[in-house]
């Protein structure tokens with residue numbers, strides 16, 4: 133039975149789902165060293181934001197197939213290391229959107245009305261009505277940095293509070309911003325005009341210290357900044373200085389450069405609200421992300437695709453439904469062409485034909501590469517790392533699409549150049565889903581792939597088929613099926629044989645000595 137390690141606390145519903153297919157060990161609060169010790173036993177790892185999945189942990193996870201992040205941000209996982217090792221990384225892109233947006237809005241209103249301090253004061257038996265004069269958000273400018281899922285929900289709710297939304301997001305169209313009732317502006321204007329600024333961007337090299345000394349200098353002295361996205365997007369030291377000097381009016385932070393927050397002057401400031409990374413901490417969000425990620429881990433352990441993988445192409449269920457039968461076809465053709473071309477390929481041309489000539493069919497290219505590399509890398513190659521492995525081996529992959537159809541609604545044509553020259557194959561599916569090799573080196577054939585195959589290029593002349601049959605028979609090799617393909621009578625032809633037994637050593641060179649045989653190849657599929 134597969135084993136899953138759950139290293140942060142997740143909702144029990146997630147453990148229940150995983151238990152359908154695996155032994156689940158919930159072990160929270162482990163150090164990196166402790167995880168490295170035990171991770172080799174596990175097929176999957178599920179976590180929230182506390183565990184840092186380092187390169188060392190990934191490399192120690194020799195059996196790991198999948199790492200599931202019960203949340204959005206995967207910045208606590210070394211995704212490139214996981215990709216290199218062929219480990220799928222999944223997240224829950226929407227499970228906590230509303231929770232995080234509502235937390236940002238709660239922070240904004242708490243900040244504008246001094247709710248945390250007022251609460252503390254009443255609990256301390258005081259009644260300080262004059263101390264807590266607030267400011268309204270109505271008719272104020274809210275600068276939203278990052279108009280993605282969370283940013284756009286914040287913007288929608290804030291508009292209903294009567295706020296004007298200035299949004300900055302270089303990847304969002306004006307139409308989308310218009311739909312949300314936001315004015316797209318550049319950062320300069322957003323900083324200069326906003327009364328409140330809320331951050332909803334991922335942490336990237338571009339967003340690191342997006343709010344720092346220089347940018348704070350451009351803001352209104354009355355501005356209040358809210359960060360419920362990621363620590364490090366604000367330069368904490370610059371923020372502390374601005375808050376201490378009164379350069380800005382306040383800040384509300386859910387996320388920090390170091391988590392848990394260590395010694396920090398932030399704790400001493402009265403114009404700051406701090407929460408311990410609570411954005412996703414609602415019952416609804418925790419159930420949502422736990423189900424979302426546990427289901428994906430379960431599916432991957434059952435050999436099914438994941439719907440929200442961050443390091444392989446994302447597929448909607450209906451696209452997946454259409455492509456699923458063709459994935460095996462593409463992989464088989466990749467495996468076949470690599471053996472014909474002689475393994476060490478330097479290029480692979482992938483032509484997706486007929487109904488496969490759409491941009492959604494990109495995973496078929498990956499499947500073909502996986503098949504191409506499977507002889508060399510065996511189970512080390514998978515849908516996650518196939519493209520990287522090909523690139524690192526200097527294999528140039530060229531994709532083309534041709535919507536015209538001939539005999540099949542969709543087919544995959546591959547051409548590879550390797551140590552044995554350039555070879556091509558085409559494959560298609562019958563209506564019952566069976567695979568057919570329909571073309572070999574431009575010769576039409578129609579054979580199913582089988583474990584042991586023999587292909588010849590020969591001169592189309594009487595007696596040659598009999599000679600090959602007799603030769604195989606003399607080595608006790610049984611022929612399951614045989615087909616010849618040719619373009620013209622008595623020209624060149626190919627022969628494709630499915631064999632019940634592997635070709636004994638030495639037989640291939642005997643076959644190539646048969647008069648009229650130009651070339652012969654054995655293939656194992």
Ligand SMILES: NC(=O)c1ccc[n+]([C@@H]2O[C@H](COP(=O)([O-])OP(=O)(O)OC[C@H]3O[C@@H](n4cnc5c(N)ncnc54)[C@H](O)[C@@H]3O)[C@@H](O)[C@H]2O)c1
Pocket residue numbers: 203204205206225228229232277278279280281282283300301302303304332333334335336338339360361362386387409410411412413
């Ligand atoms: N505090 C929490 O507990 C909590 C919970 C959920 C999500 N988050 C964090 O909130 C952030 C937003 O999450 P989301 O689900 O809305 O993500 P999202 O991917 O839907 O949105 C992010 C947006 O940021 C934009 N963006 C990227 N780089 C940018 C840049 N340099 N400048 C401006 N915009 C840029 C993208 O175009 C996108 O629209 C993430 O960092 C996520 O990790 C925090």
Ligand SMILES: O=C(O)CC[C@@H](O)C(=O)O
Pocket residue numbers: 180181202203204205206228409410411412413
């Ligand atoms: O797990 C959490 O509570 C935080 C999640 C949040 O930071 C996210 O990126 O989804």
